[in-house]
Amino acid sequence: MNVSFYIARHFRPKAPIAMLGVALGIAVMIISVCVVTGFKHTIRDKVIGFSSDIVVTNYMTLHTLDQSNPINADNKLIKDIKKTEGVERVQRYSQKQGVLKTNDDFLGVMFKGVGEDYDTTFLASNLIEGKMPRLSMYKSTQQLLISKNMADKLRLKVGKKVFVYFLSDDEVRARPFNITGIYQTNFARYDDIMCFTDLYTISRLNGWKIDEENTQVTGCELQVVDFDSLNVVAERVAKKFDNIQDSQMHNLASCTVYDMSPQTFAWLDLLDLNVWIILILMVCVAGFTIVSGLLIIILERTSTIGLLKALGARNSTIRKTFRWLALGIVVKGMVWGNIIGIGICLLQEKFGIVKLDPTAYYVSEAPVEMNWIIILLLNIVTLIITIAVLVIPSFFIGTVRPAKTMRME
Numbered sequence: 001m002n003v004s005f006y007i008a009r010h011f012r013p014k015a016p017i018a019m020l021g022v023a024l025g026i027a028v029m030i031i032s033v034c035v036v037t038g039f040k041h042t043i044r045d046k047v048i049g050f051s052s053d054i055v056v057t058n059y060m061t062l063h064t065l066d067q068s069n070p071i072n073a074d075n076k077l078i079k080d081i082k083k084t085e086g087v088e089r090v091q092r093y094s095q096k097q098g099v100l101k102t103n104d105d106f107l108g109v110m111f112k113g114v115g116e117d118y119d120t121t122f123l124a125s126n127l128i129e130g131k132m133p134r135l136s137m138y139k140s141t142q143q144l145l146i147s148k149n150m151a152d153k154l155r156l157k158v159g160k161k162v163f164v165y166f167l168s169d170d171e172v173r174a175r176p177f178n179i180t181g182i183y184q185t186n187f188a189r190y191d192d193i194m195c196f197t198d199l200y201t202i203s204r205l206n207g208w209k210i211d212e213e214n215t216q217v218t219g220c221e222l223q224v225v226d227f228d229s230l231n232v233v234a235e236r237v238a239k240k241f242d243n244i245q246d247s248q249m250h251n252l253a254s255c256t257v258y259d260m261s262p263q264t265f266a267w268l269d270l271l272d273l274n275v276w277i278i279l280i281l282m283v284c285v286a287g288f289t290i291v292s293g294l295l296i297i298i299l300e301r302t303s304t305i306g307l308l309k310a311l312g313a314r315n316s317t318i319r320k321t322f323r324w325l326a327l328g329i330v331v332k333g334m335v336w337g338n339i340i341g342i343g344i345c346l347l348q349e350k351f352g353i354v355k356l357d358p359t360a361y362y363v364s365e366a367p368v369e370m371n372w373i374i375i376l377l378l379n380i381v382t383l384i385i386t387i388a389v390l391v392i393p394s395f396f397i398g399t400v401r402p403a404k405t406m407r408m409e
Helices: 003-009 014-049 059-064 075-082 120-124 148-154 199-205 227-241 260-300 302-310 314-351 373-389 391-399 402-408
Strands: 055-057 087-101 107-114 127-130 145-146 161-168 171-183 192-197 221-225 252-256
Touching: 014 120, 014 260, 014 314, 014 373, 055 059, 059 252, 075 087, 075 199, 075 221, 075 227, 107 148, 107 199, 120 127, 145 148, 148 171, 171 199, 171 302, 221 227, 227 252, 252 373, 260 314, 260 391, 260 402
Parallel strands: 107 192, 145 171
Antiparallel strands: 055 221, 055 252, 087 107, 087 161, 087 221, 127 171, 145 192, 161 171
């Protein structure tokens, strides 16, 4: 039997502050990581929901932001893109700027036309009124999905008709649309400007051909199988399609969601720095509290240390004994820290107790994502670091003299 472990089991040290420090450190780390991870992925999903992972479009559109340059996204091009390893879905889209006009006001917005192949999961999950418009590639449905921001500014409701004005070839064209649905993502950058309708209408308003033989659109949006491998898939797509011409001699080019929204992702990357600062501070707090706790235990047990030495116990044996004692405190603190941290995260995930200002944070409640692998790694790293720092106070045991402690008794 391990003598140090046996003696440690029969000690009953009182170190509530040390245990509390470890518990709070673990709880804060878990909450911080889960909230920041949830926030980053929520914002990332919103950006991707509006613009997809990778876009293949006209070279001039990509580099001059001129939406009047189409590509011919015929079935052959779509099949070639789908054959690229890592690409899960391909969907066509067209864009055109226009003006929503009511009797009292008007608003300039961007219209995005999509067809039946468009993944509406993101929009449907953020739909707050009405229903999704019918999306068609070869027929005009005259149905429109607008944001709540637009509906509030123009006092529009589901079921109402609104006229939209487009500038095409130096000519203003008016088109009536029926509002079938209203969405809200709380991401003002897109909610303020983005409307959705059928692909056919927007391509025709751009003066492009769209039929069984010609499918002229602004571009193709690609969804990847695994977002973590986005850069790898993007390199394959770029190598295969960049500077290549489609069937109508349009030069193709590609870009990722990082290229389309660099400021947003740079801002999200800054959050990682905040998390690292919190993790380092909390590990330091846990380390200092457990070191202090072990020193207090050693000072309280100097007579016991002297007695063990008088009975022939070596310094190494006594050090191991007190390390086992401290390890027990650390483990108990970590267990309580996990219960508190995971419990708070699960409550927030289910009930959304903590509310946020969507105009500032782009979400109405603090998002939480439970990443069990990261939580496990946090516990392992914290345990290793705290065990390592226990070596420092345990060397104080070597300074204890049995004769002095016994005289004190």
